[in-house]
Amino acid sequence: MSHSAFTLVRPDARPTTSPTLAPEPSTEPGKRPLLTMTGISKSFPGVRALNGVTLDLYSGEVTALIGENGAGKSTLVKILTGIYQPDEGEIVIEGRPTLLPGAQAATEAGIAAIHQETVLFDELTVAENIYIGHQPRTRLGLIDWAIMNRNAARVLDELEARIDPTMRLKDLGIAQRHLVAIGRALSVHSRIVIMDEPTAALSHKEVEELYHVVERLKAGDRAILFISHKFEEVFRLADRYTVFRDGSVVGAGEMADVKSADLVRMMVGRSVDQVFPKTDVAIGPTVMQVRGFSHPTEFADISFDLHRGEILGIYGLVGAGRSEFAQALFGITRPSAGTVTIEGKPVTIRRPSDAIGAGLVYVPEERGRHGAVLPMSIAANIGMASLGRTSKAGFLDLARECQLARTYAERLELRASALNQPVGTLSGGNQQKVVIGKWLATEPRIIVLDEPTKGIDIGSKAAVHAFMSELAGAGLSVVMISSELPEVLGMADRILVMREGRMAGILARTNATPEKLVNLATGNETGAAA
Amino acid sequence: MIGFLLKRREPQIFAAILVLIALISTRFPGFAAPANLAEVFNDTAILIVLALGQMAVILTRCIDLSVAANLALSGMIVALLNAAHPDLPLAVLILVALVSGLLLGAINGLLVWKVGIPSIVVTLGTLAVYRGVIFLLAGGAWVNAHQMSAVFLNMPRSVILGLPVLAWTGVLIVALGVLVIRYTGFGRALYAVGGNPVAAVYAGLDVGRTQFLAFCLSGLLSGLCGYFWVSRYAVAYVDVANGFELDVIAACVIGGVSIGGGIGSVAGTVLGAIFLGVIKNALPVVNISPFWQMAISGSVIIIAVVFNARAEKKRGRLILKQARTAS
Numbered sequence: 001m002s003h004s005a006f007t008l009v010r011p012d013a014r015p016t017t018s019p020t021l022a023p024e025p026s027t028e029p030g031k032r033p034l035l036t037m038t039g040i041s042k043s044f045p046g047v048r049a050l051n052g053v054t055l056d057l058y059s060g061e062v063t064a065l066i067g068e069n070g071a072g073k074s075t076l077v078k079i080l081t082g083i084y085q086p087d088e089g090e091i092v093i094e095g096r097p098t099l100l101p102g103a104q105a106a107t108e109a110g111i112a113a114i115h116q117e118t119v120l121f122d123e124l125t126v127a128e129n130i131y132i133g134h135q136p137r138t139r140l141g142l143i144d145w146a147i148m149n150r151n152a153a154r155v156l157d158e159l160e161a162r163i164d165p166t167m168r169l170k171d172l173g174i175a176q177r178h179l180v181a182i183g184r185a186l187s188v189h190s191r192i193v194i195m196d197e198p199t200a201a202l203s204h205k206e207v208e209e210l211y212h213v214v215e216r217l218k219a220g221d222r223a224i225l226f227i228s229h230k231f232e233e234v235f236r237l238a239d240r241y242t243v244f245r246d247g248s249v250v251g252a253g254e255m256a257d258v259k260s261a262d263l264v265r266m267m268v269g270r271s272v273d274q275v276f277p278k279t280d281v282a283i284g285p286t287v288m289q290v291r292g293f294s295h296p297t298e299f300a301d302i303s304f305d306l307h308r309g310e311i312l313g314i315y316g317l318v319g320a321g322r323s324e325f326a327q328a329l330f331g332i333t334r335p336s337a338g339t340v341t342i343e344g345k346p347v348t349i350r351r352p353s354d355a356i357g358a359g360l361v362y363v364p365e366e367r368g369r370h371g372a373v374l375p376m377s378i379a380a381n382i383g384m385a386s387l388g389r390t391s392k393a394g395f396l397d398l399a400r401e402c403q404l405a406r407t408y409a410e411r412l413e414l415r416a417s418a419l420n421q422p423v424g425t426l427s428g429g430n431q432q433k434v435v436i437g438k439w440l441a442t443e444p445r446i447i448v449l450d451e452p453t454k455g456i457d458i459g460s461k462a463a464v465h466a467f468m469s470e471l472a473g474a475g476l477s478v479v480m481i482s483s484e485l486p487e488v489l490g491m492a493d494r495i496l497v498m499r500e501g502r503m504a505g506i507l508a509r510t511n512a513t514p515e516k517l518v519n520l521a522t523g524n525e526t527g528a529a530a
Numbered sequence: 531m532i533g534f535l536l537k538r539r540e541p542q543i544f545a546a547i548l549v550l551i552a553l554i555s556t557r558f559p560g561f562a563a564p565a566n567l568a569e570v571f572n573d574t575a576i577l578i579v580l581a582l583g584q585m586a587v588i589l590t591r592c593i594d595l596s597v598a599a600n601l602a603l604s605g606m607i608v609a610l611l612n613a614a615h616p617d618l619p620l621a622v623l624i625l626v627a628l629v630s631g632l633l634l635g636a637i638n639g640l641l642v643w644k645v646g647i648p649s650i651v652v653t654l655g656t657l658a659v660y661r662g663v664i665f666l667l668a669g670g671a672w673v674n675a676h677q678m679s680a681v682f683l684n685m686p687r688s689v690i691l692g693l694p695v696l697a698w699t700g701v702l703i704v705a706l707g708v709l710v711i712r713y714t715g716f717g718r719a720l721y722a723v724g725g726n727p728v729a730a731v732y733a734g735l736d737v738g739r740t741q742f743l744a745f746c747l748s749g750l751l752s753g754l755c756g757y758f759w760v761s762r763y764a765v766a767y768v769d770v771a772n773g774f775e776l777d778v779i780a781a782c783v784i785g786g787v788s789i790g791g792g793i794g795s796v797a798g799t800v801l802g803a804i805f806l807g808v809i810k811n812a813l814p815v816v817n818i819s820p821f822w823q824m825a826i827s828g829s830v831i832i833i834a835v836v837f838n839a840r841a842e843k844k845r846g847r848l849i850l851k852q853a854r855t856a857s
Binding site for chain 2: 330352353356362364372373374375376383387391395396435438
């Protein structure tokens with residue numbers, strides 16, 4: 001397996017294809033990046049996801065890509081793996097400008113990505129997973145199992161992974177699956193390996209093993225792009241860093257020259273005034289008390305009070321257990337311990353209908369996928385969670401439902417030609433309005449919004465924020481799960497921070513700073529004193 | 531408005547039925563006579579009723595392959611009861627058929643809901659089991675017309691206001707179907723559960739329970755049809771209505787019910803069943819061999835599925851567009 005032949009090509013190629021490296025000091029004069037992205041921009045309708053981004057990857061080095069959710073990291077990964085095409089900009093690999101029109105082209109260019117949730121096949125063996133799509137063949141064109149298993153064993157050896165290639169994938173743990181995914185990247189002779197939050201689902205010991213693998217990959221002269229929220233591992237593994245904020249590079253350099261406080265500042269250094277701030281609402285009496293709420297695996301010991309007219313923000317990193325907590329509260333999953341009291345009465349929520357009955361609703365994060373029934377009409381969707389109230393003696397009062405739908409369609413300024421129009425024919429933004437209308441139609445006292453502005457443009461964000469203020473002003477209590485600091489800081493009266501399934505703290509808005517929140521959410525010790 | 535009509539499935543099938551009848555009339559003028567059309571409808575009534583039950587099940591992303599076996603078993607039970615106790619009132623027998631069908635459907639539903647087995651596996655199994663039970667009950671023997679009481683045999687045939695009771699029953703069930711599907715929470719839940727199970731859960735609907743109830747409904751209607759079938763053909767044996775479940779599913783598919791769940795209408799399903807009924811009744815009349823009939827029915831199903839797939843692809847594109855803007 002000596003594909004060390006990909007030492008840097010520095011022949012008579014082109015003088016420099018990577019001219020404008022932002023603050024990057026060209027360390028060793030002779031060292032040239034294996035891959036350079038220059039001026040990469042990418043827009044989606046209403047959102048500019050990447051704005052003139054520059055990134056260099058060097059062989060034998062780990063470059064950490066850091067940024068808040070929605071900063072554009074995933075978009076960049078998708079461009080590098082050929083899934084998205086950039087609107088502008090150039091990708092140069094080994095001095096050659098390269099187009100990546102598809103996933104296949106990216107693979108051929110030596111780029112492999114290992115995703116958060118690795119896409120593997122449970123029922124196939126480890127060797128089959130590693131060689132899927134490029135299985136070694138015998139002269140008759142049949143799959144050569146002997147060679148495939150032998151090569152797979154060799155790839156796994158290189159990773160020092162003690163995995164039998166003939167095992168079925170479903171019998172492996174998460175960490176081992178990661179190794180198989182990495183093995184797949186190696187089997188196609190990738191020189192550039194992208195690891196997108198690879199430790200998100202791993203235990204402490206497994207993380208150590210993964211670090212070891214990253215070291216092995218470095219030693220194999222590969223360039224590694226390591227995407228992570230966790231400063232600990234970034235400082236442990238990375239040689240260089242690039243920080244994204246709002247689709248632009250706000251900092252890049254060598255890890256040796258930077259402290260974690262600097263990285264936090266770069267990540268969050270955004271003015272908070274772009275969000276629509278919460279209008280002042282008199283905070284009323286306690287509406288809901290949650291005490292010692294726990295789940296067997298996802299979160300433990302969550303306790304807080306929620307007041308009338310209050311917006312409680314729940315901040316944390318992806319995987320901190322925020323959505324899982326909300327779903328258990330709403331009765332989708334069963335908690336293992338804890339009590340919930342709504343308006344002084346203890347409530348037992350075993351299923352979502354109990355929660356809705358108690359005046360608590362949950363608007364899920366993926367409102368398109370989890371919220372709307374696309375073939376059904378607008379009226380039927382809005383009335384879907386209120387069937388009990390729109391029925392008389394077991395029969396639906398369609399006129400009443402239609403009236404309900406009209407009320408909320410008007411209130412949310414829904415753009416549609418008729419209420420019997422299938423929701424699938426509406427635009428994404430209007431579909432979201434239908435979903436929110438469905439929940440408001442239940443006349444809840446408490447509304448839990450999971451990432452209410454994820455993936456929507458600035459203008460719509462302001463509308464959503466204004467709307468949340470209006471809800472609070474109308475006497476509702478709002479729980480807002482959000483990964484966006486400006487949103488949390490601008491909208492929430494109090495902020496509950498979760499880290500790895502536990503409460504890391506509750507801060508009043510007046511008391512909260514971006515640094516405090518990030519430090520609580522990441523468990524960054526340097527900031528704990530701040 | 532015209533564009534709307536063209537996009538809807540129901541007017542399309544209705545037009546196809548009219549074209550079909552017109553074509554047949556060119557070779558057999560009597561076919562389009564009202565009396566004959568009434569006869570065709572009467573002949574299709576059982577298919578219509580079963581297809582409505584099946585539609586409820588398919589809407590929830592399940593399938594009921596055991597309808598014909600349920601029909602045969604329920605039919606055998608009432609036939610045996612009638613043969614053994616000719617004095618039992620017909621109302622009791624029909625009640626027995628309904629209860630038997632309901633219970634057999636509930637077994638399917640419970641296995642899907644509580645045990646979590648895919649419905650295609652459950653009903654493939656119960657299909658065989660129910661047929662086996664018929665053999666055990668009757669010892670493999672037939673129950674023939676001479677063993678059945680006159681009331682038992684004559685009820686479906688008695689004509690009221692120009693139509694036999696069987697046809698009227700079909701009309702009644704269609705009306706009830708519209709009522710349940712359009713005007714009850716259960717009917718609404720069928721669409722929500724099949725259209726987007728996750729959204730249904732979040733809206734407080736119980737997916738498993740809705741599927742269970744759909745199977746109960748399908749079973750109940752199968753039981754009812756069990757009596758009608760045995761009485762109409764005046765015989766009960768193990769292989770009654772063998773393979774009829776495929777016609778039932780075909781009627782749904784032709785009628786625009788999406789196998790993927792969440793899409794379908796009572797009108798479409800009824801028209802789908804009538805379309806099949808017209809073909810089945812017409813082909814022998816115009817001297818086409820039964821084997822051609824099967825081939826033609828089969829082709830119609832595939833054409834219908836292609837239509838459905840095209841309609842759903844448009845929907846799919848919308849979802850994709852939305853997913854891209856969301857990322």
